[in-house]
Amino acid sequence: MDLIIQGLSKTYGNGVKALDNVSLTIPTGMFGLLGPNGAGKSTLMRILATLQEADAGTVKLGDIDVLNEKDKVRRVLGYLPQEFGVYPRVSAYEMLDHIALLKGVTNTGERKGLVEALLQKVNLWEQRKRRLSGFSGGMKQRFGIAQSLIGEPKLIIVDEPTAGLDPGERNRFYNLLTEIGENVVVILSTHIVQDVQELCNNMAIINKGKLLYAGAPNDALKGLAGKVWEKSIAKSELERFMASGTLISNKLVAGKPVIHVLGAQRPEEGFASVEPSLEDVFFSHIHGSTNAPVNA
Ligand code: ADP
Numbered sequence: 001m002d003l004i005i006q007g008l009s010k011t012y013g014n015g016v017k018a019l020d021n022v023s024l025t026i027p028t029g030m031f032g033l034l035g036p037n038g039a040g041k042s043t044l045m046r047i048l049a050t051l052q053e054a055d056a057g058t059v060k061l062g063d064i065d066v067l068n069e070k071d072k073v074r075r076v077l078g079y080l081p082q083e084f085g086v087y088p089r090v091s092a093y094e095m096l097d098h099i100a101l102l103k104g105v106t107n108t109g110e111r112k113g114l115v116e117a118l119l120q121k122v123n124l125w126e127q128r129k130r131r132l133s134g135f136s137g138g139m140k141q142r143f144g145i146a147q148s149l150i151g152e153p154k155l156i157i158v159d160e161p162t163a164g165l166d167p168g169e170r171n172r173f174y175n176l177l178t179e180i181g182e183n184v185v186v187i188l189s190t191h192i193v194q195d196v197q198e199l200c201n202n203m204a205i206i207n208k209g210k211l212l213y214a215g216a217p218n219d220a221l222k223g224l225a226g227k228v229w230e231k232s233i234a235k236s237e238l239e240r241f242m243a244s245g246t247l248i249s250n251k252l253v254a255g256k257p258v259i260h261v262l263g264a265q266r267p268e269e270g271f272a273s274v275e276p277s278l279e280d281v282f283f284s285h286i287h288g289s290t291n292a293p294v295n296a
Contacts, residue, residue, distance in 0.1 A: 001061060001062040002025055002028070002062075003048070003185050004026075004058075004059070004060045004061075005024045005048075005057065005058075005059050006023045006058045006059075007058065008023070008054050008057030009021055010043055010052075010209075011055055018043040018209050019044055019054070019209045022044065022206070022210070026185055026202070029182060029201055029202065030180075030188060030200045030201060031187050032190065032200035032203035032217075033190070033204055033206065034193065034196050034204070034205045035206040035207050036191055036207060036286060038208075039191075039207045039209070040208070040209040041189040041206065042159055042160075044206070048157055048187070050074060050077070051079075053067075054067055061155055061185070073155070076151075077155050077157070078149055078150070078155070078156040079157045080148045080157065080159065081159050088131075089131050089133050090131065090132065091130060092130060092132055095143075096115045097111060097115050099147050099150060100150050103150050103151045105151070121146065121176075123172070123176075124143060136169070137165050138170075141165060145158075145176055149180070153184065154184055155184070155185045156186045156187070158186065158188050158189065159189045160191070161173060161195070162174075162192055162195055163192070174195075174198055174199060177199055178199065193278050196217060197278045201216060202214075202215070202217075203216070203217055205282060205285045205286070207285070207286050212285040213281070220281040221276050221277075224281060224284065225275075226264075226273060227263060228248065228260055228276045229271040229272065229274070230259070231258070231259055232253065232256050233256070233257050233259055234257075235257060238257050244261070246263055247260070248260040248261060248262050248283045249279065249280065260274070
């Protein structure tokens with residue numbers, strides 16, 4: 001069951017065009033929506049999760065008209081927002097039980113089985129009696145996944161899931177996401193390239209409300225093959241490369257800038273051809289769309 005987005009636009013009251021005529025087909029499996037802060041990711045996620053209205057466009061999930069049949073969407077939706085807001089002073093078990101009840105699992109025995117299985121799945125069984133308000137970032141995210149899985153969703157939306165997690169927590173979260181069924185559309189919205197690299201077989205890049213790329217990460221990498229050049233430069237040279245318009249990224253390695261430049265040929269002496277990374281794909285698109293200097 002594909003999610004088909006056509007001509008989706010949203011302008012806020014202050015005139016910010018958060019989505020500008022976005023058309024995108026999202027197949028089942030793990031899909032990465034990559035974009036810098038302010039790109040329009042959360043706006044898109046909230047519209048798909050029926051929490052916000054679009055100005056124009058259509059969205060279909062199988063037979064469901066997502067923008068107009070909100071109740072139908074909610075029955076098959078699992079949503080993990082960027083922030084839950086206030087974490088209540090109730091235990092993980094009580095909260096999951098409560099959410100399951102709200103989602104219509106009214107049979108007590110069935111609900112007990114479901115809640116226990118979910119707590120095991122996200123590895124929070126030992127912590128089931130602890131208050132959510134005392135959970136670490138990683139535990140909160142795993143709890144978020146557990147609640148989003150109630151009701152066997154067909155569409156799971158995860159907004160900026162790994163922001164603020166330490167590397168260990170991030171790995172545990174990645175492992176958990178990969179266990180979600182193959183027949184589900186899972187959209188992972190993130191500004192972290194590594195999230196997409198590790199998890200997604202399809203992706204899109206958006207910036208300033210516009211779709212810049214849609215396809216498989218591997219195809220995007222192939223498109224850049226032989227065009228990414230690397231050099232370690234002096235800090236004083238940085239400005240010249242920034243002005244050149246071909247700079248993709250600029251990273252400090254042991255205190256010295258190491259830059260990546262896009263070009264069909266070696267830009268100048270001292271540049272070495274490097275294997276493109278997904279980060280190069282991301283920054284070359286973002287850079288191309290803004291022409292602003294980029295700090296990776
Ligand atoms: P992202 O999730 O990629 O960071 P958002 O969808 O949150 O992007 O924001 C896209 C743009 O819309 C940004 O310029 C943001 O400032 C603006 N924006 C987001 N929400 C609102 C709002 N409620 N009112 C006005 N502008 C908003």
